Amino acid sequence: MKLILSYLKHYKKMFALNVFSVFGFALVELGIPTIVAWMIDRGVTEKDTAFIFEMGGVILLVSLLGTAGTILLGYCCSYLSTSITRDIRNDMFEKTQEFSHREFKEFGTASLITRTTNDAFQIQMFLNILFRTALMTPVMTVGSIVLVLKASLSLSMVILGTIPFIVVGVIIVAKRSELLSERQQSSLEWINRISKENISGIRVIRAFTNDRHEKKRFDEANSAYMGYSKKLFKLMSVTQPAFYFLMNLAGMLIYWISSIMIEQGGLNIGQLVAFMDYLFHVMFSIMLFCLVFMMYPKAAVSARRITRIFDAVPAVENTSGEGGSPIRIDEITFDHVTFAYPDGEEAVLTDVSFTVKKGETIAFIGSTGSGKSTLINLVPRAYDVSGGRILVNGTDIRDIDLSSLRNSIGFIPQKALLFSGSIADNLKFGKEDASFEEMEEAARTAQAYDFIMEKGGFDVQITENATNVSGGQRQRLSIARALVRKPEVYIFDDSFSALDFKTDAKLRKELKKVLKDAVMMVVAQRITSIMDADKIMVLNEGRVAGAGTHRELLESCRIYQEIAASQLDKEELADD
């Protein structure tokens, strides 16, 4: 409710219109039975045809007003529920943009998608019913009860007697449905997770002929979802007939009591007709209210799941909050940096120190799992250091505006990710207003120009999952994307691994020319990709095992010698 109220305040006028239409609707609905009672008691009983016609006209007018009110009510409800849900979805999306890797890992991709889509949809459904009935129900119930009491006190007792049964029933149903809804949402998340893994990993699954196992896994999740949904439907399908049964029972009792009263002259037919109409309204209003009440637990579960996203405090905080325009970077220093992942016990990096200046290239090499990717991810603050400091021009990066810092960095990840859209759209991702010449220059440096032309130019569309470009082409496009931006710092995370040796060498030669005024940080597995670097850091189990140029390390660092011996032939080693 808190979540809904916080959004509702942006739609005060529409909400006021909603309230107005509810009152109009109630007035009409409750007014007609009273007019019908007059018509019967005076018009029919006293055979006053003129009065009947007169009242018929009033009923027509009131009905027209009622229809207009109902249409207006429908419009307000739809507007409010869809607008609020849109705002919630937008805010959720915006909030997830602030998330660091830690929060993404904590929530999981499937869960974030389920929360943005399904949970938001549950809220929308609830809001639609809420705005339609939550206001109407109290108005109608109170109005009907007053009129019922006025019509006949003894008959009213029958209605009032059924209300406690309804209330107890609703509470039981609501409690049970909350638990089931929570489980239903979690199993939907499970389905989404498996679907996502299967769609993105279909090649691996087929290569390992694991289709049957995956089908079984999906079936388990799907059956669990079906199980909880079935229980929820069952609960709802028992509730409605039980409610109608109560209503019919009350109706039967009223007819019985009223027949005695009419016989004794304590009630006339018109009053009975009006009374039955009011009874219908009381019961109908309570039923609608029950519907809101029964939908509430499901929506409350979704609202809680959404609120958890809003309440998450990103592990990487933007303390400065200024601007966002790139900053000049002359020097990056790692000052005794230690880092452990939030869910990891041991440090992945320990006491790492180095400085790299503008125009220099620093490379990182080491066995898999030695911490290379972790180290370079600390520069754009994917995570914050656990100990020590990372300095940019002498300032701790935690004191620099996060978007300014990130806007100054061109990050080329290990797994080149392209977005659906044209090649130009992808290249402009880092610089919206990049000119054609800038894109062309970047593509040429990244050795991507020729294949872009072969494919039909910059307007060629990248398909979903970039299946129409090879792994090496994808890497070159992601390098070109970073180059278009002309950032102050380039970070290459093993970004040359899918390139053949010739293209790798050509690309590095071109990069050297273009990047002479930038800081370049390169992670590589191949020694040939980094042997020209100004400084090479050898990492071993998160510690610096050696630092220096290729030549220096060949002489002084045992681990580097071993890597070199496994990759370079004797001649190449001798040349060095």
Ligand SMILES: Nc1ncnc2c1ncn2[C@@H]1O[C@H](COP(=O)(O)OP(=O)(O)OP(=O)(O)O)[C@@H](O)[C@H]1O
């Ligand atoms: N998101 C993460 N959460 C927890 N631990 C992680 C995470 N990412 C990496 N690690 C762990 O940190 C260690 C270093 O991983 P990292 O990817 O930095 O190594 P790397 O040297 O880049 O390896 P590779 O050459 O195989 O890419 C590994 O033990 C890895 O399991």
